[in-house]
Amino acid sequence: MSKGCYTCRRRRIVCDNGRPTCRKCRDAGKECLGYQKPLVWVKGGVASRGKMMGLSFDDVTTTNQESPGSASMGYCSSEQTEQQAQCESTALSGDGGLQVQVQALPKATLAKYYNNNGALVHVRRLPPESPSFSLVDPLFRDMDKLSRLYISHFNLHCVQALCLYDKVRNPYRELIPYIGESAVLTDSLAAIGAIHQAYMFNNGLQFPQSSTIEATETPGCIMSLGRPAISSFSAQPVNAKAFSHFLSLKQRALRQLSIDVSHASTRNDDRTVAAIFVLILLDAIESGNGAWKYHLEGAKSILRDRLLLTAANHHSATTEGIDTFVIDSCLITEIMGSTLARPGVLSRPFYSQSMGAAVLQRLEKTAWVGCPAYLLDAMFFVHAQRFSNYGNNNNTPSGCYAYSLSFPPSSPTATTCTTDSPLAILRHIDAFDPVAWAGEMQSYLLLSDISQRVALACAYKAAVYLYARRVVSVFGFDREDSSSAEIWKDRDTVEKELVHNISLIRSDDEHFKCTIWPTFIAGAESSNREQRVFTLQHLYMLWNDFCSVNLHNAACVLKMMWQKQEERSQSGSSSLGGGEFDWIQELDQSRTDWLFI
Numbered sequence: 112m113s114k115g116c117y118t119c120r121r122r123r124i125v126c127d128n129g130r131p132t133c134r135k136c137r138d139a140g141k142e143c144l145g146y147q148k149p150l151v152w153v154k155g156g157v158a159s160r161g162k163m164m165g166l167s168f169d170d171v172t173t174t175n176q177e178s179p180g181s182a183s184m185g186y187c188s189s190e191q192t193e194q195q196a197q198c199e200s201t202a203l204s205g206d207g208g209l210q211v212q213v214q215a216l217p218k219a220t221l222a223k224y225y226n227n228n229g230a231l232v233h234v235r236r237l238p239p240e241s242p243s244f245s246l247v248d249p250l251f252r253d254m255d256k257l258s259r260l261y262i263s264h265f266n267l268h269c270v271q272a273l274c275l276y277d278k279v280r281n282p283y284r285e286l287i288p289y290i291g292e293s294a295v296l297t298d299s300l301a302a303i304g305a306i307h308q309a310y311m312f313n314n315g316l317q318f319p320q321s322s323t324i325e326a327t328e329t330p331g332c333i334m335s336l337g338r339p340a341i342s343s344f345s346a347q348p349v350n351a352k353a354f355s356h357f358l359s360l361k362q363r364a365l366r367q368l369s370i371d372v373s374h375a376s377t378r379n380d381d382r383t384v385a386a387i388f389v390l391i392l393l394d395a396i397e398s399g400n401g402a403w404k405y406h407l408e409g410a411k412s413i414l415r416d417r418l419l420l421t422a423a424n425h426h427s428a429t430t431e432g433i434d435t436f437v438i439d440s441c442l443i444t445e446i447m448g449s450t451l452a453r454p455g456v457l458s459r460p461f462y463s464q465s466m467g468a469a470v471l472q473r474l475e476k477t478a479w480v481g482c483p484a485y486l487l488d489a490m491f492f493v494h495a496q497r498f499s500n501y502g503n504n505n506n507t508p509s510g511c512y513a514y515s516l517s518f519p520p521s522s523p524t525a526t527t528c529t530t531d532s533p534l535a536i537l538r539h540i541d542a543f544d545p546v547a548w549a550g551e552m553q554s555y556l557l558l559s560d561i562s563q564r565v566a567l568a569c570a571y572k573a574a575v576y577l578y579a580r581r582v583v584s585v586f587g588f589d590r591e592d593s594s595s596a597e598i599w600k601d602r603d604t605v606e607k608e609l610v611h612n613i614s615l616i617r618s619d620d621e622h623f624k625c626t627i628w629p630t631f632i633a634g635a636e637s638s639n640r641e642q643r644v645f646t647l648q649h650l651y652m653l654w655n656d657f658c659s660v661n662l663h664n665a666a667c668v669l670k671m672m673w674q675k676q677e678e679r680s681q682s683g684s685s686s687l688g689g690g691e692f693d694w695i696q697e698l699d700q701s702r703t704d705w706l707f708i
Contacts, residue, residue: 113126113128113146114126115128115133115146116128116132116133116136116143116144116145116146117144117145117146117148117149118133118136118141118142118143118144119133119135119136122141128146131145132145249291250287250288250290250291251291252291253291254290254291254297257301257356257359257360258297258298258301258360260304261300261301261302261303261304261305261308261356261360262287262290262297262300262301262304263304264304264305264307264308265300265301265303265304265307266284266287266304268304268307268308268311269303269304269307270283270284270287272479272624272656272657273392273479274477274478274479275475275476275477275478275479275481275621275625276476276555276556276621277621278556279476279555279556280476280477281477282435282436282439282440282477283389283436285433285436286300286385286389286433286436287300289382289385289433292382293380293382293383293386294363294367295364295367295368295371295382295383295386296382296383296385296386296389298360298361298363298364298367299364299386299389299390299393300389301360302357302360302361302364302393303389303392303393303396305353305354305356305357305360306353306354306357306393306396306397307396307658308350308353309348309349309350309351309353309354309357310348310349310350310658310660311349311350311658312349312350361393364386364390365390368383368386368387368390371383371386372409372413378413379413379416379417379420381433381434381437382433383413384410384413384414384437385433385436385437385440387406387409387410387413388406388410388436388437388440388441388444390402390406391403391406391407391410391440391444391706394406394706395659395661395706395708396658396659396660396661397660397661398660398661398664399659399660399661399664399665399705399706399707400661400664400703400704400705400706403444403448403704403706404448404452404456404457404704404706407441407444407445407448407457408457408458410437410441411441411445411458411461414437414438414441414461415461435473438470439470439473439474439477439478441461442461442462442470442471442474443474443478443480443487443708444706445457445460445461445462445494446462446487446490446491446494447480447482447490447628447706447708448704448706448708449490449494449497449498450490450493450494450578450628451631451698451704451705451706451707452704452705452706453698453699453701453704454497454498454699456704457498459498460491460494460495460498462491464515464517467517468484468488468517468518471484471487471488471517472484474487475487476552476555479624479625479708480625480628480708481567481571481622481624481625482571482575482625482628483543483545483548483568483571484518485518485543485548486540486543486571486572486575488516488517488518489516489536489539489540489543489575489579490575490578490579492515492516492536493536493578493579493582493583496536496582497582516539534583536579536583537576537579537580537583537599537600540572540575540576540579541572541576541600543568543572545565545568545569545572546565546568548568549561549564549565549568552564562615563615563616563617563620563622564622566612566613566615566616566622567612567616567622567625567626569608569612570609570612570613570616570626570629571629573605573606573608573609573612573629574609574628574629574632574633576600576605577602577605577606577609577632577636578632578695580599580602581693581694581695582695584693602636603638606633606636606637606638606642609629609632609633609636610633610637610642610645610646613626613629613630613633613649614645614649618652618656623652623653623656624653624656624657626649626653627650627653627662627665627707627708628707628708630646630649630650630653630665631646631665631668631669631707633645633646634646634647634650634665634669635669635672635694636694637673638676643669643673646669647666647669650662650665650666651666661705661706661707662707664705665705665707668705672692672694672697675692675697676692679692680692
């Protein structure tokens, strides 16, 4: 027999035991709680009354055990609680295993309470737990973790070195918002981050710092200028796992690029062409002698087709910023790459007189090469001369390429250079004013001290002069001719100026990254041991900062050229009648086209 519903029992009346609810509760308008014990929700703790009311077993830190008559939950000082937490930290750390550290609780997390018996207890207030997952930037939501990791590394450790002044404008940083729309661009940027991480902790491993001429003493150096360099870094990277990821990402990028260029809709897309120049940068970092020229020729073909489509109003650039990046990357790669590439390797130059000087002036501000537009124009003029000379010697229609300088001579006595007067380019280069250029660049970025900028401009002026002098000599003009004798400056004097200005640029200065090409020219033109040692040491400092393998290869190429120069000097023979070693001809006769930028 039931004792009645719980409502009637609380009212202390006799229940009629009606089912499902009793009649007395229904007549009185009360809720019948039924005949089984109802659930009672307690506000905190494990008990509704007594000494455990409002407390839980996990909250209690310790009890006071000092006297037998004390309550089971007694007094515990803050010092004892902290010592216990430290003991827990020690106990969790195993010998040789994973170290689990539990920090001692601060005093602010210990709250004091008194239980029903009057004993003081300390209750630990745990901070709210953080979620086990982190929010993902919408830009990376469709990427795998590997791509996220290395794109983040690229953004943190690589991108700031890929422009002249990162605080003003960085074209490579502007590419990152578009990675979610292009798989090939994503994989290309991630591959740069992976190869940089693979070499960033090298500690100067096997870098040829000695000026010893014996190539066999330098592991990883090429044994011939006509054979591609096999770097010891590429064979044994410091971080093998990151290098494996680099190879995988590079393969993915090349495969996706092959797919994109085979479809008309993606072939002319700015993101696809931008990815090509990212791959050129990747090849320069990886070796500097690989596929950069093939990527460049493919990009030039696409850009020429786009110009035709633009003229027919069939194409509009996806984004002005990316389109500018594509044009600038094409020009700087062609101008700098043509200086060390063999004649005839590159097709008809993409840059034309119609583009104007404004394009080169924009290029001098954004490209990490840091070469003034005036000298870039002179370098392209020399490239046009080499292209025309090679084409005419081989009776090809591509040899008919006329180009005149875009910048007027700074000196009123300097003559305007034309294709009929190639020697005048030397006078034109010598008329460049580095101090005036450094002052004009103040409108782009104001520097409190422009001495480093002036030193960079002076270094490029000397390097471009030495390079142009070598190329002009190949054209067959006699140095001793009375009409051209005044143009030729003493090579040793210009070389010393070049080395001196490079040495003025500090390694912690933002102009330091711009000295790769001038340093190689200084090494190629050097004839004494001190200058050669300086060249290798400077390349080593650049390697420590940027971890680009082409710096290692540049040192190897220089040592091979010095070896050949010493061998010919000892045998009494030379490639030139005047007894000079012409490194331009040595590179032209090789099977390798270098990109040292």
